[in-house]
Amino acid sequence: MTYTLLHTDTSSANSKARAGLLETAHGLIETPVFMPVGTLGDVKAIEHRELKENQVKIILGNTYHLYLRPGTEIINKAGGLHKFIGWDLPILTDSGGYQIFSLSELRKLSHEGVKFQSHIDGSKHFFRPEDVVDIQRKLGSDICMVLDECPPFPCTHEYALRSNELTMQWAERCKAHFEKSEPLYGYQQALFPIVQGSVFEDIRYQSADRLKNMDFEGYAIGGVSVGEPKEDVYRIAEMNCAVLPENKPRYLMGVGTPEDILECIERGVDMFDCVMPTRNARNGTLFTTWGKTTIRNAAYADDFSPIDEQCGCYTCKNFSRAYVRHLSTIGEIVGHQLATIHNIHFYLWLTREARKHILANTYSDFKTSLIERYAENESKRGENNAKTKNPRRKKKDYETA
Amino acid sequence: MTYTLLHTDTSSANSKARAGLLETAHGLIETPVFMPVGTLGDVKAIEHRELKENQVKIILGNTYHLYLRPGTEIINKAGGLHKFIGWDLPILTDSGGYQIFSLSELRKLSHEGVKFQSHIDGSKHFFRPEDVVDIQRKLGSDICMVLDECPPFPCTHEYALRSNELTMQWAERCKAHFEKSEPLYGYQQALFPIVQGSVFEDIRYQSADRLKNMDFEGYAIGGVSVGEPKEDVYRIAEMNCAVLPENKPRYLMGVGTPEDILECIERGVDMFDCVMPTRNARNGTLFTTWGKTTIRNAAYADDFSPIDEQCGCYTCKNFSRAYVRHLSTIGEIVGHQLATIHNIHFYLWLTREARKHILANTYSDFKTSLIERYAENESKRGENNAKTKNPRRKKKDYETA
Numbered sequence: 001m002t003y004t005l006l007h008t009d010t011s012s013a014n015s016k017a018r019a020g021l022l023e024t025a026h027g028l029i030e031t032p033v034f035m036p037v038g039t040l041g042d043v044k045a046i047e048h049r050e051l052k053e054n055q056v057k058i059i060l061g062n063t064y065h066l067y068l069r070p071g072t073e074i075i076n077k078a079g080g081l082h083k084f085i086g087w088d089l090p091i092l093t094d095s096g097g098y099q100i101f102s103l104s105e106l107r108k109l110s111h112e113g114v115k116f117q118s119h120i121d122g123s124k125h126f127f128r129p130e131d132v133v134d135i136q137r138k139l140g141s142d143i144c145m146v147l148d149e150c151p152p153f154p155c156t157h158e159y160a161l162r163s164n165e166l167t168m169q170w171a172e173r174c175k176a177h178f179e180k181s182e183p184l185y186g187y188q189q190a191l192f193p194i195v196q197g198s199v200f201e202d203i204r205y206q207s208a209d210r211l212k213n214m215d216f217e218g219y220a221i222g223g224v225s226v227g228e229p230k231e232d233v234y235r236i237a238e239m240n241c242a243v244l245p246e247n248k249p250r251y252l253m254g255v256g257t258p259e260d261i262l263e264c265i266e267r268g269v270d271m272f273d274c275v276m277p278t279r280n281a282r283n284g285t286l287f288t289t290w291g292k293t294t295i296r297n298a299a300y301a302d303d304f305s306p307i308d309e310q311c312g313c314y315t316c317k318n319f320s321r322a323y324v325r326h327l328s329t330i331g332e333i334v335g336h337q338l339a340t341i342h343n344i345h346f347y348l349w350l351t352r353e354a355r356k357h358i359l360a361n362t363y364s365d366f367k368t369s370l371i372e373r374y375a376e377n378e379s380k381r382g383e384n385n386a387k388t389k390n391p392r393r394k395k396k397d398y399e400t401a
Numbered sequence: 402m403t404y405t406l407l408h409t410d411t412s413s414a415n416s417k418a419r420a421g422l423l424e425t426a427h428g429l430i431e432t433p434v435f436m437p438v439g440t441l442g443d444v445k446a447i448e449h450r451e452l453k454e455n456q457v458k459i460i461l462g463n464t465y466h467l468y469l470r471p472g473t474e475i476i477n478k479a480g481g482l483h484k485f486i487g488w489d490l491p492i493l494t495d496s497g498g499y500q501i502f503s504l505s506e507l508r509k510l511s512h513e514g515v516k517f518q519s520h521i522d523g524s525k526h527f528f529r530p531e532d533v534v535d536i537q538r539k540l541g542s543d544i545c546m547v548l549d550e551c552p553p554f555p556c557t558h559e560y561a562l563r564s565n566e567l568t569m570q571w572a573e574r575c576k577a578h579f580e581k582s583e584p585l586y587g588y589q590q591a592l593f594p595i596v597q598g599s600v601f602e603d604i605r606y607q608s609a610d611r612l613k614n615m616d617f618e619g620y621a622i623g624g625v626s627v628g629e630p631k632e633d634v635y636r637i638a639e640m641n642c643a644v645l646p647e648n649k650p651r652y653l654m655g656v657g658t659p660e661d662i663l664e665c666i667e668r669g670v671d672m673f674d675c676v677m678p679t680r681n682a683r684n685g686t687l688f689t690t691w692g693k694t695t696i697r698n699a700a701y702a703d704d705f706s707p708i709d710e711q712c713g714c715y716t717c718k719n720f721s722r723a724y725v726r727h728l729s730t731i732g733e734i735v736g737h738q739l740a741t742i743h744n745i746h747f748y749l750w751l752t753r754e755a756r757k758h759i760l761a762n763t764y765s766d767f768k769t770s771l772i773e774r775y776a777e778n779e780s781k782r783g784e785n786n787a788k789t790k791n792p793r794r795k796k797k798d799y800e801t802a
Binding site: 040041042043044045046047048049069070074077078083084085086301302304314318319320322323326327329330332333334335336337338 | 441442443444445446447448449450470471475478479484485486487702703705715719720721723724727728730731733734735736737738739
């Protein structure tokens with residue numbers, strides 16, 4: 001894998017927004033890039049051809065989930081994850097570290113590795129850092145991740161320090177094992193480590209610096225989006241990007257809203273993944289060039305205009321707000337499909353547009369104007385919500401919105 | 402609407418299989434035809450463009466469901482159902498009679514009409530036959546259905562006779578009201594009545610004969626697929642087709658399996674609808690040229706061949722049994738999408754293929770060979786099921802299979 005830094009935005013004194021090119025075994029990726037989450041080998045409610053139609057260049061898979069179902073051996077027998085799922089563009093697989101800490105039961109951590117029980121059937125498993133590399137060799141992902149510990153938020157400085165120490169040791173072991181092992185399907189794979197350190201500046205610095213010295217092909221910033229304030233995410237992204245090598249891609253894990261993505265691109269992040277466009281689509285929350293909206297709102301019941309006049313996706317070109325609202329309100333799968341297509345299109349548009357503006361040195365204006373539009377729209381939504389009581393809106397919608 | 406009978410199969414003495422052409426306001430339909438069920442304005446788990454890709458020429462909508470959600474007025478405001486759902490090919494709408502009798506609570510029947518409570522919120526509604534015509538005028542469906550009473554199975558001869566009398570009177574009132582009213586969107590609509598009479602030959606004859614004399618543009622055979630033996634369905638189809646006019650299309654409501662469809666085409670039926678390809682897809686039951694199969698079977702876990710080598714659908718051209726099994730087993734929406742695409746493709750292939758063989762006077766051989774393949778495959782499935790105990794298989798799978 002090679003990363004080429006093409007240009008750094010000069011539109012404002014503090015912009016560190018980068019346009020780059022990532023070459024992987026399964027194709028080129030222009031950065032900044034958004035990577036839809038395909039946990040179990042599919043991106044929920046959207047077909048592979050629809051991902052491509054919306055210019056998706058790389059999707060995520062998840063080691064923890066795929067190891068449990070369908071199981072690594074079946075994927076190996078298929079000739080790797082690309083073959084198993086019928087996807088010929090790049091795949092990044094998360095190591096499963098985050099899922100072990102958020103989903104599995106009775107996890108028991110030691111220097112050796114982590115013992116956990118499946119969230120599906122309670123079966124017991126043990127992952128050493130080396131196992132996670134072996135599994136990802138069998139998955140054949142273009143970009144693999146090391147095993148890490150993701151500390152909860154909040155946690156003490158002492159906990160974060162000890163946890164980061166483990167993450168550093170595991171990164172080293174993963175790297176050693178990765179270098180000793182061979183790819184199984186005739187193409188090269190890359191391995192990214194994960195910077196941790198919770199919200200503590202000293203540990204974040206140390207974590208990034210030590211990983212930098214180990215010399216990886218790219219770096220992930222993890223441990224964010226776990227409940228800390230938004231400002232911490234931006235601060236951490238900025239801090240870590242400042243330490244990480246310029247000539248390697250930087251991937252901020254699990255981030256985030258359109259605003260978060262633009263803020264973090266400005267701080268030097270190249271790669272993003274988040275369940276937000278897909279999960280929110282299934283709750284009826286749509287992202288548009290003019291802001292975020294809840295398509296299930298009664299106001300859309302007889303609104304026959306497209307979700308976003310500016311949008312070129314299949315949904316906006318062919319269907320109305322009223323139709324998508326109807327399907328989403330009654331829980332039809334096609335409603336989830338149309339909403340997902342739209343949100344994925346928007347997120348991919350957002351990062352493509354960001355890249356264009358970086359190359360044109362107009363990134364700051366682009367970012368500011370979109371974030372302002374979103375804020376204006378939010379304040380209008382707030383007013384409308386205060387004015388009307390919509391009995392159809394469930395608490396759940398607010399939580400996920 | 403015009404129907405042209407192009408050819409009647411001569412491949413066997415008792416074949417009455419017909420190839421025809423139906424011209425509607427929204428396009429031509431070659432018959433025999435399968436019409437996917439789009440109850441609420443969408444066919445579950447498949448996009449409109451995917452229906453077209455699989456050569457679907459007409460879909461169903463349902464008056465009862467659409468009247469309740471999103472409501473007739475919203476659809477009228479959109480300019481009709483075609484505009485509301487963004488579908489420009491023909492639509493047939495069922496009258497809601499069947500749904501009132503199967504879904505709604507506390508229905509109360511009188512000569513005047515039917516009072517019922519919504520299955521969604523318990524709200525009270527009253528449909529006179531004239532209302533059902535008015536609603537379908539507002540929906541703007543190419544083919545409308547009269548309001549009928551669908552008697553339960555089993556029922557007494559006396560009940561069926563009384564019920565059919567009501568259905569006859571309602572058909573007459575629907576026709577009178579339909580002729581008095583105008584289409585709302587600048588194109589012609591057609592109205593089909595529904596033959597009833599339960600399994601009783603004399604009532605079935607009388608029902609078809611009276612409707613024939615009322616002179617409609619096409620005729621539906623209803624009251625089947627309500628629990629009666631398969632042989633009754635075939636007998637009823639044969640009996641009713643023998644009475645109905647030759648120069649009008651015949652639509653057998655709610656039928657059926659691939660075998661049922663072929664048997665009833667042979668008896669002179671032109672149009673079919675059934676939830677089977679879509680509903681079964683979501684349960685993991687797939688139809689193929691070699692038989693019916695449960696994709697969730699453990700045997701498919703590492704089977705990397707397509708569902709059906711003969712099949713040209715998106716799913717079979719791009720994905721393996723193992724991948725579809727994986728997604729279907731874990732309940733991923735994409736699993737439902739891929740299975741639905743395949744089943745819809747198969748049902749449309751089946752009726753297209755039937756038509757080809759009718760035109761070539763080879764229908765009987767085609768029918769017999771497919772039904773034999775299906776029977777052989779079923780007996781193999783039976784043996785395998787007796788041999789193995791698959792703990793993953795839930796009772797539900799068997800029930801819907």
